[in-house]
Amino acid sequence: MIMKIAQIAPLYEAVPPKLYGGTERVVAHLCDALVDLGHEVTLFSSAEAETKAVLVPVRDQAIRLDPAPLKSDLAAHLFMLAEVRRRAAEFDVLHFHVDMIHFPMFESLAGRTLTTLHGRLDLKDLAGVYARWPQYPLISISDDQRRYLPDANWAATVHHGMPAELYRFSPKGEGYLAFLGRISPEKRPDRAIAIAKRLGRRLKIAAKVDAADRRYFHDEIEPLLNDPLIEFVGEIGDEAKSDFLGGADALLFPIDWPEPFGLVMIEAMGCGTPVVAWRCGSTREVIEPGLTGFLVESDAEADRAVEQAVRLDRAAIRRRFEHRFSASSMGRRYVDCYRRLSAMQEAAPRIANDLADAQEPSRIKSA
Amino acid sequence: MIMKIAQIAPLYEAVPPKLYGGTERVVAHLCDALVDLGHEVTLFSSAEAETKAVLVPVRDQAIRLDPAPLKSDLAAHLFMLAEVRRRAAEFDVLHFHVDMIHFPMFESLAGRTLTTLHGRLDLKDLAGVYARWPQYPLISISDDQRRYLPDANWAATVHHGMPAELYRFSPKGEGYLAFLGRISPEKRPDRAIAIAKRLGRRLKIAAKVDAADRRYFHDEIEPLLNDPLIEFVGEIGDEAKSDFLGGADALLFPIDWPEPFGLVMIEAMGCGTPVVAWRCGSTREVIEPGLTGFLVESDAEADRAVEQAVRLDRAAIRRRFEHRFSASSMGRRYVDCYRRLSAMQEAAPRIANDLADAQEPSRIKSA
Numbered sequence: 144m145i146m147k148i149a150q151i152a153p154l155y156e157a158v159p160p161k162l163y164g165g166t167e168r169v170v171a172h173l174c175d176a177l178v179d180l181g182h183e184v185t186l187f188s189s190a191e192a193e194t195k196a197v198l199v200p201v202r203d204q205a206i207r208l209d210p211a212p213l214k215s216d217l218a219a220h221l222f223m224l225a226e227v228r229r230r231a232a233e234f235d236v237l238h239f240h241v242d243m244i245h246f247p248m249f250e251s252l253a254g255r256t257l258t259t260l261h262g263r264l265d266l267k268d269l270a271g272v273y274a275r276w277p278q279y280p281l282i283s284i285s286d287d288q289r290r291y292l293p294d295a296n297w298a299a300t301v302h303h304g305m306p307a308e309l310y311r312f313s314p315k316g317e318g319y320l321a322f323l324g325r326i327s328p329e330k331r332p333d334r335a336i337a338i339a340k341r342l343g344r345r346l347k348i349a350a351k352v353d354a355a356d357r358r359y360f361h362d363e364i365e366p367l368l369n370d371p372l373i374e375f376v377g378e379i380g381d382e383a384k385s386d387f388l389g390g391a392d393a394l395l396f397p398i399d400w401p402e403p404f405g406l407v408m409i410e411a412m413g414c415g416t417p418v419v420a421w422r423c424g425s426t427r428e429v430i431e432p433g434l435t436g437f438l439v440e441s442d443a444e445a446d447r448a449v450e451q452a453v454r455l456d457r458a459a460i461r462r463r464f465e466h467r468f469s470a471s472s473m474g475r476r477y478v479d480c481y482r483r484l485s486a487m488q489e490a491a492p493r494i495a496n497d498l499a500d501a502q503e504p505s506r507i508k509s510a
Numbered sequence: 511m512i513m514k515i516a517q518i519a520p521l522y523e524a525v526p527p528k529l530y531g532g533t534e535r536v537v538a539h540l541c542d543a544l545v546d547l548g549h550e551v552t553l554f555s556s557a558e559a560e561t562k563a564v565l566v567p568v569r570d571q572a573i574r575l576d577p578a579p580l581k582s583d584l585a586a587h588l589f590m591l592a593e594v595r596r597r598a599a600e601f602d603v604l605h606f607h608v609d610m611i612h613f614p615m616f617e618s619l620a621g622r623t624l625t626t627l628h629g630r631l632d633l634k635d636l637a638g639v640y641a642r643w644p645q646y647p648l649i650s651i652s653d654d655q656r657r658y659l660p661d662a663n664w665a666a667t668v669h670h671g672m673p674a675e676l677y678r679f680s681p682k683g684e685g686y687l688a689f690l691g692r693i694s695p696e697k698r699p700d701r702a703i704a705i706a707k708r709l710g711r712r713l714k715i716a717a718k719v720d721a722a723d724r725r726y727f728h729d730e731i732e733p734l735l736n737d738p739l740i741e742f743v744g745e746i747g748d749e750a751k752s753d754f755l756g757g758a759d760a761l762l763f764p765i766d767w768p769e770p771f772g773l774v775m776i777e778a779m780g781c782g783t784p785v786v787a788w789r790c791g792s793t794r795e796v797i798e799p800g801l802t803g804f805l806v807e808s809d810a811e812a813d814r815a816v817e818q819a820v821r822l823d824r825a826a827i828r829r830r831f832e833h834r835f836s837a838s839s840m841g842r843r844y845v846d847c848y849r850r851l852s853a854m855q856e857a858a859p860r861i862a863n864d865l866a867d868a869q870e871p872s873r874i875k876s877a
Contacts (some may be wrong), residue, residue, distance in 0.1 A: 202635070206571060211634045217584070218635035224614070225642040242585060247591070248614040267578045268569070275592040489516035 145182055146481055149234040150174050150196065151227055153241050154187040154219050157205045159193065162380065163325075163351055165406055166261040167205075169303050169473075170240050173383065176304070176474030184233065187227055188204065197223055198499035217244075224248050231255075241267075246276040253278040254488050260284070263403055265291040272476075280484065282477075285425030288403040302428065303404050304473030305469055307379070308473050310413030312461045313389030316453065319345035321391035321416070323379075323407045326350045329400035331421075336367045338395060338445050344372065346395070349373045349387050351378035389414035392453040393436070396420035397445065408436075415457035419448045435460045465500045512549055513848055516601040517541050517557040518564065518594055520608050521586050524572045526560065529588030529747065530692075530718055533628040533771055534572075536670050537607050538684075543841030545670070552601065554594055568593055584611075585656055591615050598622075603848045610636075613643040620645040621855050624665065624847055627651070632658040647851065649844075655770040666847050670771050673838030677750070677780030679828045680756030684822065686712035688758035688783070690746075690774045693731055694723045696767035698788075703734045705762060705812050706751065710767045711739065713762070716754050718745035756781035759820040760803070763787035764812065772796065779831035782824035786815045796835075847858075 150173065156164035159171035170186075171194060178195040186192060190200035198370050201223040203209075206216050209340045224245050231252055239245050239258045242323060249256055261280040273281075273295040280298035283289045289297055322335040332348060339346035348368075369374050379387055388394065394411035401426035408491045409429065418436035421424035430436045436455070437448035466472065517540065523531035526538035537553075538561060544551045545562040553559060557567035568590040570576075591612050598604060598619055606612050606625045616623055616833050626649040640648075640662040647665035650656045656664055689702040699715060706713035715735075719727045735742050746754055755761065761778035770790035776796065778785050785803035787793035797803045801822070804815035833839065 209634075213630070213632060214634040215636055217609070218633070218639045221610065221613065222638040222642060223637060225639075242584070243588065246588065265580060266585070267576075267581040268589060269582055271589040272585045272592075275589060402746070 144482075145499060146478070146485070147183045147233060147235045148177060148185070148481060149227060149230075149237045150188075151179075151223070151237065151239045151241060152192075153247070154189050154202050154205060154216065155207050157191045157193075157208075158186065158188045159207065159381075160205075162378070165404075166240055168406070169261070172304065172306055172470040173474060173477065175306070176470040177478070180474050180478060182478070183305070184343065187223055199226065199230075220244050228252075235485055236476070238481075240306055243272050246272065246279060250278065251369065252274070253280075255484065256280065257282055257412060257477075257484065261300070261403070263291075263401060264288060265401060282480065284404045285428050287425050287428065290401070298484075299476075300428075301476045301480065302468060302471060303406060303409065304468050304470040305409055305413060306470045307413065307465050309385075310410060310464075311385040311389055312413075312415045312458070313385070314415065314457055316392035316416065316457075317390040319347050319374075320449065321343065321388060321394050321411070322346060322348045322350065323384075323388065323394065323410075324350055324362055325356065326352045327356045328359055328363075329398065330398045331397040332364055333367060334397035334421075334442070334445070335395040336364075336370075336373055337442065338397070338449060339372055340370065340396070341442070342448070342449060346372060347374045347387070347391070348502075349376045349379045349383075354359065358396055383411060388416050391395045391416050393449055394418045395445075395449075396426065398411055398423050398426070400424065401465075402426075409464060409468040411462050412436075412468065415461040417452040417455045417457070417460055419445060419452050421445075431442070431463060433462050485488055511849075513845070513852070514550045514600060514602045515544060515552070515848060516594060516597075516604045517544075517551060517553045517555075518590070518604065518606045518608060518612070519553065519559075521556050521569050521572060521583065521590060522574050524558045524560075524575075525553065526748075527572075528575065529745070532771075533607055535773070536628070539671065539673055539837040540841060540844065542673070543837040544845070545840065547841050547845060549845070554590055559594075566593065566597075587611050591794045595619075597695065598758075602852055605844070605848075610639050610643070613639065615644060617643070617645065618648075622646070622851065624649055626668070627655065628770070630658075630768060631655060633793045644652065649847065651771040652795050654768065654792050654795065657768070665851075666843075668840060668843045669835060670773060670776065671835050672773070672776055672780060672838040673837045674780065674832050676752075677777060678752040678756055678830075679780075679782045679825070680752070681782065681824055683759035683783065683824075684757040686714050686741075686758055687816065688755060688761050688778070689713060689715045689717065690751075690755065690761065690777075691717055692723065693717045693719045694729045694818060695726055695730075696765065698764040698766045699731055699765035700734060701766075701788075701809070701812070702762040703731075703737075703740055704809065705715050705764070705816060707737065708809070708813055709816060711759075711816070712741070713739060714741045714743055714754070714758070716743045716746045716750075752778060752781055755783050758783050760816055762812075763793065764818075765790050765793070767791065769793075776831060776835040779803075779827050782828040784819040784822045784824070784827055786812060786819050788812075798830065802830050816876065 152158050152170040156167040159168045174186050174194045174196040184196035186194050186196040187199045189202045189205040235291045237256045283300045286300050388411045404425050408418045422438040439445045519525050519537040523534040525534045527534050541553050541561045541563040551563035553563040556569045556572040562774050604623045650667045653667050683693045755778045771792050789805045789807050797843045806812045806815045
């Protein structure tokens with residue numbers, strides 16, 4: 144059965160982003176995957192989106208790189224949501240990727256919505272909001288992400304996927320370890336550098352440095368770069384990723400924060416490159432130890448794991464990527480969610496509405 | 511008739527703010543003034559508020575100075591609004607000071623709400639939102655503020671007021687000009703310095719320097735401070751304002767942006783100090799030329815205006831402040847607005863609702 148699906152993207156970055164940006168990248172590939180699966184997909188986003196879906200441009204360009212000096216991200220998103228609501232009757236499912244900002248506007252339609260939470264959930268003010276609007280079915284991008292909001296209305300975990308054709312399989316590494324991402328304390332580039340130096344292996348670091356992290360980069364990381372083993376190559380775009388990741392003997396992912404997913408792990412796997420990750424956040428769910436990489440909890444374990452990882456079967460890693468983390472695999476999993484949602488709505492629309500009302504005993508009704 | 515009034519404050523600063531912060535300061539004094547006028551006032555805000563109103567604390571402390579590293583201002587405000595909505599039936603009027611974030615949540619109650627817009631309105635994304643939610647009656651804090659949204663649903667302009675007892679009348683200046691505010695390009699502290707130097711008069715600058723403006727301060731302003739006429743005293747709190755402003759022969763307000771109100775002008779008047787302001791934003795509505803100060807458009811005009819301003823009748827300036835810009839004067843003007851709102855609701859609740867519906871032809875209804 145063909146479904147009519149609305150995808151509602153954040154307006155901060157282009158879909159997909161010109162440079163950095165995880166959420167809009169995932170939404171872009173989800174749209175294309177759903178179209179490839181035969182569904183009718185409508186994307187609400189900023190106007191420069193590149194998509195196989197029908198595009199509803201609600202802002203002339205994405206907010207972050209818009210040179211206009213005075214802009215309001217709240218207003219931009221409310222405007223988009225008003226447009227989504229105006230057209231809501233056209234869709235079987237409304238799939239939101241904008242955190243909780245739509246909660247006040249779609250209460251009567253909550254049973255036809257899915258909301259994927261893309262960010263970390265250990266923020267001070269979140270629990271109250273998810274408790275106040277319990278009627279929205281939520282998708283986590285890893286099971287671990289749920290840890291800080293265990294009582295929220297979780298419907299499923301759907302891991303991210305990336306298009307298989309975006310990553311070129313590389314049967315053999317070229318003799319270096321790789322670190323790819325942002326330079327920031329919680330990403331622990333210092334750990335990656337220390338591993339390389341202890342093992343006497345080369346390390347290439349491709350990373351952007353945000354304004355907020357410039358001091359950390361200057362004070363903590365730059366002094367460590369003065370070593371023939373370590374090469375800092377700066378920020379790289381999508382087109383350079385296959386070369387950078389595919390050339391690596393292993394990707395180091397030594398994070399020290401509850402990263403809810405970590406796209407770079409599956410991007411490495413897409414090239415056949417094994418991943419050595421700290422056991423933290425989502426890494427347990429993404430990496431299959433001994434098959435696609437290793438999970439470690441100490442420097443000593445990391446050193447041993449790297450020496451084992453570089454000998455893993457790279458073709459097998461790519462196959463696991465295609466099976467578990469391709470965009471079409473993600474698309475199929477979301478279609479399952481949409482179908483369950485529709486089935487629940489058709490089976491018991493009355494019950495669903497009654498339940499929603501019961502959860503909000505003091506809700507104000509129209510006069 | 512005693513009215514039951516809910517005041518909904520932003521959660522960024524304490525009510526009133528510990529340091530800088532205009533909106534929360536106005537809300538604090540409005541609450542107290544309404545209580546003094548005999549009304550039942552309930553304040554929704556962060557917990558450290560100091561108020562004569564009944565306080566509903568919706569966050570343990572204001573967001574900006576909360577040391578918690580991970581917080582969500584959107585979630586904090588949505589949580590507050592859910593609490594306001596739960597209790598909305600208790601109030602005759604809901605008075606919002608949170609820009610447009612409440613629009614999606616109070617559509618069926620819009621006729622019982624007032625929304626004071628405290629910020630500049632020349633932002634790229636605003637017009638679309640005010641067009642989408644035309645049913646909310648809006649209060650401007652100056653007529654000039656409306657210029658960028660002329661077609662919005664303006665109900666009235668209510669100028670800000672400050673408590674008369676907060677400012678000590680000073681019958682005579684002490685021989686210096688004053689500049690009070692933020693150091694930033696659009697506040698034009700450079701103009702104030704140039705005036706003082708041309709006239710050979712002393713200038714005291716009391717101003718905070720935000721992180722965003724540190725380079726401007728260092729590059730453009732600091733080199734100008736090396737002059738015996740110019741004294742930079744840093745940021746000052748409420749307790750020092752009467753001395754600082756009351757001691758001035760005149761306040762310089764040489765702004766170069768459409769400031770929607772400009773509290774410091776009325777704070778100076780509260781001390782009996784005349785104001786020389788550039789004709790820009792709200793200044794035309796606040797200053798009565800020849801009585802409380804002068805409006806200028808060039809350096810030459812400013813020089814002449816300062817020499818005239820220092821000879822104005824300071825007691826008359828204080829009287830104009832008490833009459834036009836005291837907190838109780840602001841309170842009375844808002845009560846007028848609340849009464850008109852209630853009268854309209856009682857006269858024609860059906861019509862009002864029909865109108866609201868007609869303005870939103872495609873609004874989604876509950877099943």
